[in-house]
Amino acid sequence: MLSYDNRSAQPLQYIACLFFLLGTFSIASLTGFNYFGIFGAFIGAFLITEINVNKQYIAFSILLSLSLQNLIIGIFGHLGNQFESLVILTQVPFLFLFFTYSFLILKRKIFFSKLTICIGLLLLTVLFAATEGGGLSNMVLQVRNLTTFYFAFEVGRYSLDSPLLLKKFIRMFLILAIVMFLSGIVLLIGGFQLYSYIGIRNVYFAKGLSNEGITGMPGRFTTDIFNIPIVRMGSLYFEPVTLSYFFSAAFVCSYIIKWTKSIVLSVTMTLLMGVAILLTGGKGGMLVLASVLISTLFFKIFSSKFIHFRMISSFWLAAFLSFLIIGVFSNFYGQEYAGPSAAHFDTISQTWTTIVQKPFGHGLAQGGFDQTDASFSDMESTGAESALMSFGYQLGIQGLIALFLCFYEMTKMTISNYFDKEHMVLGFIPFALFAVSLFQLNTYTPQAIVPFMFIAGSLAGFDSRNKERRSI
Known part of the structure; x- marks a missing residue:
């Protein structure tokens, strides 16, 4: 044996x-x-x-x-x-x-971490909201999205708990990313006819969109950026929006982590992942990437590798400035170039008003696109195009606080390995995802968030191993 x-x-x-x-x-x-x-x-x-x-x-x-x-x-x-x-x-x-x-x-x-306490608080708000919940299948879906990040973070904390394991994982991840990129190019060229051969209608029926993919590509395969219309790449994901998160995570890995000794290979891979993100047209992945890169730039400017206090304080300052810039840009984009994205910004303002009117929540799987017989205006006022606002509408303000604490604790766990500046900048990932979920609906879905959570969880594993070594 x-x-x-x-x-x-x-x-x-x-x-x-x-x-x-x-x-x-x-x-x-x-x-x-x-x-x-x-x-x-x-x-x-x-x-x-x-x-x-x-x-x-x-x-x-x-x-x-x-x-x-x-x-x-x-x-x-x-x-x-x-x-x-x-x-x-x-x-x-x-x-x-x-x-x-x-x-x-x-x-x-693996053993329960401090993050488990936060996820426990979040699940308590879920149980409270379930007393006024909607359909069972939709409730299960919401619980999935509210727990996926936790499971992925903890699995990453165990399975990638050293720099060597993380680099091995990144090499495998980037090979998969190349396959996804090349497949996406082929499918982009082949269009609906090629997608129909590999069952796009069946995929969208499984997603609950039975009228999509029958006679042509679903509407989500087109969008515009700065009023420039584009046809989006969906690749093997069959979903351009979540695919943008996949390539965004691959870009972060390729650019920040020294996964190869070849500078040419590293630069080439980073450029390819950048092109891939643009071809998806997914603004969520672009915003996460921009937030991490801007935070990293500020961190390198402010931090000093010799003084612990300045390292940590520089991290939070860089994160704050990054999110401020992303927020200002997003607001500007929403007013001047929103196009199909206008609904995201309408949802934020209208749903927040609704949340304030009933701060303890409206019930799990209520509102948004779960209201199949409601007008789109009603959907917008109940979190239709914003994951964060959708959770706020369902769980109430206490649910938003619990969710924030989860991402705050993940950030603390990732930056605890403060003496390694190269890896510490990956600690910007949790807050970047939390902030971007305000503008995107799909951020917490498994295909979007899992790659990022593996990377962030890995850093928390680094710290666990270091503590064990220091105690020997």
Whole structure:
């Protein structure tokens, strides 16, 4: 029997995990037997959490499942002519993440952190809001979005808990990013005809948009930036908005972390990821990237690597100035060039007024696009185009405070490794995501937020290992 501590066993466990996970996922999409896909996620999580050496495989297997999620649903759902059964299967990658976290806890490989207290407070507000909740499926979806970041952060904290593991993960991530970029170019050229072959109609039916992808590309594949209309790249994500977050995370990794000794390779990869983000036309990913880069620039200007107090205070000052600049720019853009984005800014102002009128919340899965029979104006006043405002409408001000505390605690955990300036700048990620979620609806969805949470969680793992070494 192979020992789980043997380095040579690690790739075999990784392959076995992917075989069960992606194999059962594909069969379930083909046959409509969706519980088989859930079973595969359970077994795959058990296998992957047995890895003790090359732990970057754990994080990457989750990222890979998220990246291939819609491709598997589309191709095999199209071949099997499946529609209704695919709705549950969209949750398989999230369940894989949840099962992975759960097995790591049960196997005592990770322990509850201070972040658990914050997520506990958030879940209390969720339980309170559930007493006036909407439909069960929509409530489950909201709970998923309110917990995904926590599970991903904790899994990243365990599986990428050293600079070496983080760099190994980044190399794998960037290879996947190249595949996504090239696939996106091919699909962008092929257009609706090519997308229809790989089941775009089935994918959007699974997303609850049964009228999309039947005779042409969904409307979200077009937008404009500074009044310039563009056709957006969706790649294997089948979703330009969340794809922009994927490439934004890849850009941050390529630009900030020294993952290769080749300057040419590093610069080339960074430029490619920049082009990829532009082709998605996703303003959410662009805003997160801009916020992190601006914060990093200010931090390098203000900080001193010799004085602990100046390092930490410079971090918060840089974060504040970055968010101020992003906020001012977003407001200017909303007034002058909003176009299709105007709804995001209308939602912010109108929903905040609604929240103030009922500060304890309107109930879980209430408002926004969950109101299928409401006018768009009513949807805008209940959080339709802003994730942060949507949560505020549902959970109330206490829910917003609890959510803020979660991201504040994650930031504290990531910057605790203050003596490493190169990695410390990645601590800007949690607050950047929290701020951008004010302007975007999809920020907390698994495909958007998981890559960032793995990176941020990794830094918290660095600090845990350093504390252990100092105590020896």
